[in-house]
Structure formats: structure tokens, C-alpha cells
Amino acid sequence: MISLPADVPTPQADAWELEFWAHCAARRLMFQSCAACGRVRHPPMPFCPACRSTEVRWREADGDAQLFTWTVVHHPSHPSLVPAVPYIVAVVEFPALDHVRLLTNLVGVPADTVRIGMALSLVWEEPKRGVVLPRFTAAGDAS
Amino acid sequence: MKGSQPCIVGIGQTRYTRWGGITDATELQLAGEAILNAAADAGVDPRKIDGFASFGDDRNEPALLAASLGVDEVRLSTMLWGGGGGGSCGAVGLAAMAVETGQADFAVAFRSLAQGQTGRFGQYDPNWRHASFIHPFGAIAAPQLLALAVRRHMHDHGTTQEQLGHFALTCRAHAQRNPAAVMQGRALTMADYLASRPISDPLKLLDCCLESDGACAVLVTRWERARDLRRPAVPILSSAHGARGDWSSGPLGSHNQPADAYATTGARTLARDLYARAGILPSDLDVAQIYDNFTGMAMMAMEDFGLCDPGGSGPFVESGAAQWPHGALPVNTHGGCLSEAYIHGLNHVLEGVRQMRGDSTCQVAGAGLCLVTGGPGPSPISALILGRS
Ligand SMILES: [Zn+2]
Numbered sequence: 001m002i003s004l005p006a007d008v009p010t011p012q013a014d015a016w017e018l019e020f021w022a023h024c025a026a027r028r029l030m031f032q033s034c035a036a037c038g039r040v041r042h043p044p045m046p047f048c049p050a051c052r053s054t055e056v057r058w059r060e061a062d063g064d065a066q067l068f069t070w071t072v073v074h075h076p077s078h079p080s081l082v083p084a085v086p087y088i089v090a091v092v093e094f095p096a097l098d099h100v101r102l103l104t105n106l107v108g109v110p111a112d113t114v115r116i117g118m119a120l121s122l123v124w125e126e127p128k129r130g131v132v133l134p135r136f137t138a139a140g141d142a143s
Numbered sequence: 144m145k146g147s148q149p150c151i152v153g154i155g156q157t158r159y160t161r162w163g164g165i166t167d168a169t170e171l172q173l174a175g176e177a178i179l180n181a182a183a184d185a186g187v188d189p190r191k192i193d194g195f196a197s198f199g200d201d202r203n204e205p206a207l208l209a210a211s212l213g214v215d216e217v218r219l220s221t222m223l224w225g226g227g228g229g230g231s232c233g234a235v236g237l238a239a240m241a242v243e244t245g246q247a248d249f250a251v252a253f254r255s256l257a258q259g260q261t262g263r264f265g266q267y268d269p270n271w272r273h274a275s276f277i278h279p280f281g282a283i284a285a286p287q288l289l290a291l292a293v294r295r296h297m298h299d300h301g302t303t304q305e306q307l308g309h310f311a312l313t314c315r316a317h318a319q320r321n322p323a324a325v326m327q328g329r330a331l332t333m334a335d336y337l338a339s340r341p342i343s344d345p346l347k348l349l350d351c352c353l354e355s356d357g358a359c360a361v362l363v364t365r366w367e368r369a370r371d372l373r374r375p376a377v378p379i380l381s382s383a384h385g386a387r388g389d390w391s392s393g394p395l396g397s398h399n400q401p402a403d404a405y406a407t408t409g410a411r412t413l414a415r416d417l418y419a420r421a422g423i424l425p426s427d428l429d430v431a432q433i434y435d436n437f438t439g440m441a442m443m444a445m446e447d448f449g450l451c452d453p454g455g456s457g458p459f460v461e462s463g464a465a466q467w468p469h470g471a472l473p474v475n476t477h478g479g480c481l482s483e484a485y486i487h488g489l490n491h492v493l494e495g496v497r498q499m500r501g502d503s504t505c506q507v508a509g510a511g512l513c514l515v516t517g518g519p520g521p522s523p524i525s526a527l528i529l530g531r532s
Contacts, residue, residue: 004281009267013275021275043273043397049389068398068405069295074341077284078267089282089343091291091398101398103291105280116298133279 155180163259186373194219194250198230228518231488233525236382293439300454318478386522425449
């Protein structure tokens with residue numbers, strides 16, 4: 001498995017999503033949480049769904065990350081992905097952060113060793129200047 | 144029936160082809176052709192059509208359709224939110240609401256596709272909801288995003304690859320009797336299914352719906368106008384569109400749909416309300432047309448709408464329960480999006496009407512109640528309960 005090419009689309013984030021990516025640019029995986037009640041939410045949104053507060057405190061995903069589900073993509077649905085297949089798209093869950101989930105990739109993990117629930121470690125990749133993406137590998141394999 | 148009861152009185156379609164197969168007519172022309180066929184089926188003068196409803200970011204504006212079809216007056220011009228096929232039944236529901244409240248007399252729900260001319264549905268779209276959180280990771284189109292939910296369903300419930308295959312085979316078998324089906328004449332075996340190429344595992348090519356050109360239209364009016372028309376009126380016993388409030392972009396976006404409904408279509412509460420308004424139970428159904436963008440997603444919808452237990456769709460389809468003519472509850476008797484055509488699920492509504500009229504090519508004997516559902520994955524999804532007059 002290889003990481004994805006530099007020309008895979010990286011769409012412009014909406015205004016209230018930009019801060020998530022600004023944290024990524026600093027290589028910190030941060031999720032939006034409510035400054036009033038603590039509820040973690042993703043993707044970013046203007047109001048806390050639990051208490052309607054607009055006050056935000058960003059919390060770092062520095063603890064547990066577990067594989068929630070995954071797929072091996074064989075058919076490239078964008079020209080940039082033709083040289084990349086097969087690759088693994090994954091959903092990673094963060095139990096310490098209200099089980100918020102992040103859609104990402106598994107890198108350096110052979111498909112026959114992937115198991116739902118496996119512990120994962122964060123790796124940062126910068127496919128092109130200014131685009132810093134959080135990806136994951138098997139826990140203990142991060143370098 | 145109350146005079147205000149909304150009924151489907153006409154259905155119309157064009158030819159169905161593989162996507163890009165229709166080059167001699169525009170989408171607007173195909174929409175008009177389907178609408179005129181629906182009016183002719185009902186025996187309604189096209190000038191009397193005064194309502195237009197569609198879904199999924201339809202490109203064919205009612206103002207242009209109305210002018211070209213020469214209708215007298217437009218009283219309803221509406222579309223359901225959501226970019227996918229979730230709104231197929233919901234568009235019919237909007238038409239039903241308009242005629243029931245007297246805002247329109249003859250409202251038509253339509254869908255038209257000529258994708259060689261306009262671009263394929265569901266391809267790379269930088270305006271996709273939450274695109275910045277999915278596209279950089281190579282999750283660009285529906286198969287990659289929804290395969291994640293299907294994999295989790297297999298993990299949670301033990302659903303097998305072969306069980307997904309049984310759903311595909313069921314649709315293909317039904318399509319063999321349907322002359323309009325793109326896949327008529329192309330019978331399928333489990334070996335064919337298992338040998339089909341992987342798209343985004345566990346989804347294989349034969350787990351994915353067709354991509355089609357063609358158009359469908361459904362004409363709706365009140366019972367007081369419906370009862371004297373050419374064909375038997377098919378009452379819309381209830382309609383619903385929506386989803387849980389916390390569904391957000393769901394499995395077609397960031398995958399933060401609620402944990403207790405992750406590997407579902409988010410429609411359990413919608414289904415409960417749909418049946419309650421119709422005054423029936425899922426066990427009363429005779430036949431169902433389930434929007435099948437992908438095998439595994441349709442199977443989750445079957446669970447949410449109570450055709451089987453939660454998590455039980457795999458054994459249900461494997462047992463043959465969804466097969467016509469001997470299954471307890473035949474599903475997608477026209478062949479579905481997998482094997483008839485992918486007119487974004489409005490073709491499922493047409494098949495529901497045929498079943499209630501008694502003239503399906505896989506007719507369920509004495510069928511009197513049909514469930515039709517719209518696209519699983521997004522919010523809103525939608526559904527109808529059709530009956531007999
Ligand atoms: Zn809060």
C-alpha cells in the first residue's frame with residue numbers, strides 16, 4: 001500500500017472548517033469541542049448540538065485511536081487515483097473524545113492484517129506544500 | 144376514501160439505456176416524454192398538469208418544462224433537498240401534499256437522465272458535502288464511502304459476501320421478465336457475482352447499481368378527481384422524507400452518523416411514522432421496492448423498514464424470502480437499480496404502481512400494499528406506502 005498522490009483533490013474547506021485544517025498544518029490533530037459543556041463534534045459546526053453554545057475549545061486527539069471500519073479501494077474514481085489503487089480508506093474512532101470519527105487512510109498496513117478495533121497511530125503526510133493530512137498506521141509502527 | 148386522498152393516476156417512462164446511451168434527445172425532452180406518457184396513461188389533458196416536483200439537484204426546470212408542454216398554469220414548482228437519490232419517494236410525497244391541500248390539481252414527480260450529455264451522477268464533485276474531509280483521502284464517490292458502512296454491517300451482524308450476492312441475484316432474476324430492464328437477457332449466477340471485479344471491498348461491480356439514461360414520471364391527484372380517470376387510482380397511504388436530526392452527511396460524508404445507527408440507513412424512526420400514518424405494520428406488506436444503490440445499503444434499508452430484524456437482511460435474502468414468486472415478501476420485482484435501470488429510484492415508484500394495478504411482469508398475486516423507498520445513505524431519504532382503491 002502506498003500513500004496517495006499529490007494531485008488527489010483537496011477541496012477548499014468551508015469557513016467554519018478552516019481551523020481544523022490550520023491545526024493540521026501545525027501537525028496537531030484537534031477536534032472542535034464545546035467550551036460550555038465539553039461535547040466533542042466533527043466535522044466542525046457553528047453550534048454545539050448539545051447546548052447550542054458557539055464557544056469552542058479545540059481538543060487534541062493524543063490518546064486512543066481505533067479502527068472503526070475500512071475498505072480497500074480497487075477502482076479509482078478520479079484520474080489522480082489511477083496509480084494509487086489499491087489503497088485503504090478507513091474510519092478511525094477516538095473513544096476519549098466522545099467517540100468522534102475521522103475518515104482517513106491506513107498506510108503501511110497489509111490488508112490481510114487489518115482488523116476492526118485495532119489500535120492505530122497517527123502519521124502526518126504532506127503530499128503537497130501546505131496540505132498536511134492525518135493518516136494512520138498500526139499502533140507501534142509510527143515513525 | 145376521502146376526496147382529498149392523494150392517488151397516483153398515471154405513470155410514464157422512456158426507454159432505458161446504459162448511461163450515455165441516449166444521444167438523440169435532451170434530458171428536458173426525456174422528462175417531457177415521460178410526463179406526457181404519464182398523462183396519457185391517466186387520460187389527463189397535459190394542459191391540466193399544474194405541479195412539478197423532483198429531487199437530487201435535478202437540472203430540468205419546471206418553468207421550461209411547463210412552457211414546452213403548454214400547461215395552463217404552474218401551481219407547484221419544487222424539489223427536495225439532497226444531492227442523491229434519497230428524495231425519489233419524497234418528490235412524489237411533495238406532489239401528494241400539494242394535491243391533498245388543494246394547492247395543485249395534477250402534480251407530476253419526474254426524473255430525467257441523459258448522462259452522456261450532462262455528466263455522470265455521483266462522480267467527483269468539489270461541492271460534495273464535507274468534501275474537504277473525504278476527498279483528500281481518496282474517498283471521492285459513493286462506492287468507497289458506502290463500502291465502509293457495508294463492511295461494518297458485516298462485522299456487526301455476520302453478513303457475508305454471498306448474502307450480498309443473493310440480493311444482486313434476486314434483482315437480476317426479476318429483471319429477466321421485464322422487457323424494459325437494461326439487464327434483461329443477462330442472467331446471473333453466484334459464480335458470476337463472486338468473480339466480478341472488486342470496486343471498493345466488500346462491494347464488487349455487481350453490488351453497484353447500473354448507471355442509466357432514461358426518464359420516469361408519476362402523476363398525482365386527489366381521489367375526487369382520480370376515481371373517474373382511465374386507470375385504477377393507486378392511493379398514497381402515507382409518504383415520508385427525512386432522517387434522524389443527527390445524521391448530517393452520514394456515510395456519504397464524514398461518517399459521524401450516530402453510533403447506535405452507524406450501519407443502518409438512519410430510517411428506523413421515519414419508517415415507524417410512515418407505517419403509523421398508513422395504519423399498517425411491515426408484516427402487512429405484500430411487496431416492496433427498495434432503492435438499491437448498492438446491495439448492502441438496500442439490505443440495511445430492508446432492516447430499517449422492518450422487512451426483517453435489525454441485522455437480519457443477510458439470512459433474509461439468502462433464504463429466498465425476497466424472490467418472486469415464492470418468497471414471503473418479493474423485493475424489486477422490476478429488477479431494481481441493480482438490473483432494471485438507475486432512474487434514481489423513481490422507477491421503483493412506477494413498479495409499485497404496477498404491482499397495485501396488478502400488471503407487473505413479476506406480479507404478486509392479490510398484492511394490496513407496497514412499500515417503496517428512496518436512496519439509503521444521505522439525509523433526507525424517503526418512502527411511500529401504496530395501496531389499492
Ligand atoms: Zn455544548
